[in-house]
Amino acid sequence: MLGIKESEAHILSAKEHYQNTFSPENISIYQYWANVKQVVDADTLDLEVSVGFNLTISERFRLIGLNAPEIHGVKKTSSEFKRGTAAKAFVEDFLPDHQWVEVEIFVGKREKYGRWLCQIFSKGESLNVALLTSGNAAPI
Helix, strand or coil, X not given: CCCHHHHHHHXXXXXXXXXXXXXXXXXXXXXXXXXXXXXXXXXXXXXXXXXXXXXXXXXXXXECCEECCCXXXXXCCCHHHHHHHHHHHHHHHHCCCCCEEEEEEEEEEXXXXXXXXXXXXXXXXXXXXXXXXXXXXXXX
Protein backbone atom coordinates (compact mmCIF):
# COMPACT_ATOMS: atom_id res chain seq x y z
CA MET A 1 0.00 0.00 0.00
CA LEU A 2 1.37 3.40 -0.99
CA GLY A 3 0.83 6.78 0.65
CA ILE A 4 -0.95 9.57 -1.23
CA LYS A 5 2.27 11.37 -2.29
CA GLU A 6 3.88 8.09 -3.39
CA SER A 7 0.74 7.09 -5.32
CA GLU A 8 0.52 10.46 -7.08
CA ALA A 9 4.22 10.27 -7.98
CA HIS A 10 3.78 6.72 -9.30
CA ILE A 11 0.82 7.68 -11.51
CA LEU A 12 2.81 10.65 -12.88
CA SER A 13 5.73 8.33 -13.64
CA ALA A 14 3.41 5.85 -15.38
CA LYS A 15 2.03 8.66 -17.56
CA GLU A 16 5.55 9.73 -18.53
CA HIS A 17 6.48 6.16 -19.45
CA TYR A 18 4.17 6.02 -22.46
CA GLN A 19 5.28 7.73 -25.66
CA ASN A 20 3.40 8.89 -28.74
CA THR A 21 3.86 6.79 -31.82
CA PHE A 22 3.85 9.99 -33.85
CA SER A 23 6.31 12.22 -32.00
CA PRO A 24 9.26 12.02 -29.59
CA GLU A 25 7.29 13.89 -26.90
CA ASN A 26 5.37 12.32 -24.04
CA ILE A 27 1.83 11.34 -24.89
CA SER A 28 -0.84 13.99 -24.84
CA ILE A 29 -3.63 14.02 -22.31
CA TYR A 30 -7.17 14.57 -23.47
CA GLN A 31 -9.68 15.50 -20.78
CA TYR A 32 -13.35 14.67 -21.14
CA TRP A 33 -16.47 14.07 -19.13
CA ALA A 34 -17.65 10.48 -19.07
CA ASN A 35 -20.49 8.39 -17.79
CA VAL A 36 -19.50 5.06 -16.25
CA LYS A 37 -21.45 2.33 -18.01
CA GLN A 38 -19.85 -0.69 -16.32
CA VAL A 39 -17.12 -1.47 -13.85
CA VAL A 40 -15.64 -4.61 -15.43
CA ASP A 41 -13.12 -5.02 -12.63
CA ALA A 42 -11.19 -2.59 -10.45
CA ASP A 43 -8.82 -1.45 -13.21
CA THR A 44 -11.09 -1.78 -16.27
CA LEU A 45 -14.19 0.29 -16.97
CA ASP A 46 -16.59 0.83 -19.85
CA LEU A 47 -17.19 4.54 -20.32
CA GLU A 48 -19.45 6.66 -22.50
CA VAL A 49 -17.25 9.67 -23.20
CA SER A 50 -18.62 13.04 -24.24
CA VAL A 51 -16.32 14.37 -26.97
CA GLY A 52 -18.30 17.58 -27.47
CA PHE A 53 -20.87 18.74 -30.03
CA ASN A 54 -23.42 16.31 -28.53
CA LEU A 55 -21.25 13.36 -29.58
CA THR A 56 -20.34 10.44 -27.33
CA ILE A 57 -18.25 7.33 -27.84
CA SER A 58 -18.31 4.14 -25.83
CA GLU A 59 -14.95 2.49 -25.18
CA ARG A 60 -13.22 0.23 -22.68
CA PHE A 61 -10.56 1.89 -20.52
CA ARG A 62 -7.73 0.69 -18.31
CA LEU A 63 -6.56 2.72 -15.32
CA ILE A 64 -2.96 3.78 -15.85
CA GLY A 65 -0.17 2.90 -13.42
CA LEU A 66 -1.79 0.12 -11.43
CA ASN A 67 -2.90 -3.48 -11.44
CA ALA A 68 -5.86 -4.76 -9.43
CA PRO A 69 -6.60 -8.39 -8.52
CA GLU A 70 -8.51 -10.31 -11.19
CA ILE A 71 -12.10 -11.51 -11.00
CA HIS A 72 -12.26 -12.99 -14.51
CA GLY A 73 -10.32 -16.12 -15.42
CA VAL A 74 -9.56 -17.09 -11.81
CA LYS A 75 -11.28 -19.56 -9.52
CA LYS A 76 -14.13 -18.06 -7.55
CA THR A 77 -12.76 -19.75 -4.43
CA SER A 78 -9.30 -18.15 -4.79
CA SER A 79 -8.00 -15.34 -2.61
CA GLU A 80 -7.33 -13.30 -5.76
CA PHE A 81 -11.03 -13.46 -6.71
CA LYS A 82 -12.03 -12.31 -3.21
CA ARG A 83 -9.53 -9.41 -3.33
CA GLY A 84 -10.68 -8.58 -6.87
CA THR A 85 -14.32 -8.52 -5.81
CA ALA A 86 -13.47 -6.21 -2.89
CA ALA A 87 -11.46 -3.92 -5.20
CA LYS A 88 -14.33 -3.77 -7.71
CA ALA A 89 -16.74 -2.87 -4.87
CA PHE A 90 -14.32 -0.10 -3.81
CA VAL A 91 -14.46 1.36 -7.34
CA GLU A 92 -18.25 1.13 -7.47
CA ASP A 93 -18.50 2.93 -4.11
CA PHE A 94 -15.95 5.57 -5.20
CA LEU A 95 -17.81 6.48 -8.38
CA PRO A 96 -21.10 8.38 -8.02
CA ASP A 97 -24.27 6.78 -9.36
CA HIS A 98 -25.54 8.40 -12.56
CA GLN A 99 -23.10 11.31 -12.40
CA TRP A 100 -20.40 12.34 -14.80
CA VAL A 101 -16.73 11.80 -13.96
CA GLU A 102 -13.66 13.44 -15.46
CA VAL A 103 -11.43 11.18 -17.51
CA GLU A 104 -7.91 11.92 -18.71
CA ILE A 105 -7.19 9.74 -21.73
CA PHE A 106 -3.60 9.13 -22.75
CA VAL A 107 -3.56 8.95 -26.52
CA GLY A 108 -1.05 7.61 -28.96
CA LYS A 109 -1.05 4.10 -27.61
CA ARG A 110 -3.53 1.52 -26.43
CA GLU A 111 -2.38 -1.17 -24.07
CA LYS A 112 -1.96 -4.79 -25.17
CA TYR A 113 -5.68 -5.65 -24.89
CA GLY A 114 -6.77 -2.60 -26.89
CA ARG A 115 -8.00 -0.54 -23.96
CA TRP A 116 -7.29 3.18 -23.73
CA LEU A 117 -5.17 4.18 -20.74
CA CYS A 118 -6.75 6.72 -18.42
CA GLN A 119 -6.95 8.38 -15.07
CA ILE A 120 -10.42 8.98 -13.63
CA PHE A 121 -11.43 11.74 -11.24
CA SER A 122 -14.61 11.96 -9.20
CA LYS A 123 -15.24 15.22 -7.35
CA GLY A 124 -11.57 16.13 -7.92
CA GLU A 125 -10.18 12.93 -6.41
CA SER A 126 -8.19 10.45 -8.49
CA LEU A 127 -9.59 6.91 -8.59
CA ASN A 128 -6.12 5.67 -9.59
CA VAL A 129 -4.51 7.18 -6.50
CA ALA A 130 -7.37 6.01 -4.26
CA LEU A 131 -6.95 2.40 -5.42
CA LEU A 132 -3.22 2.50 -4.68
CA THR A 133 -3.51 4.18 -1.28
CA SER A 134 -6.32 1.85 -0.17
CA GLY A 135 -4.27 -1.25 -1.03
CA ASN A 136 -6.86 -2.41 -3.57
CA ALA A 137 -4.29 -2.21 -6.39
CA ALA A 138 -0.53 -2.47 -6.80
CA PRO A 139 1.67 -0.08 -8.79
CA ILE A 140 2.96 -1.26 -12.17
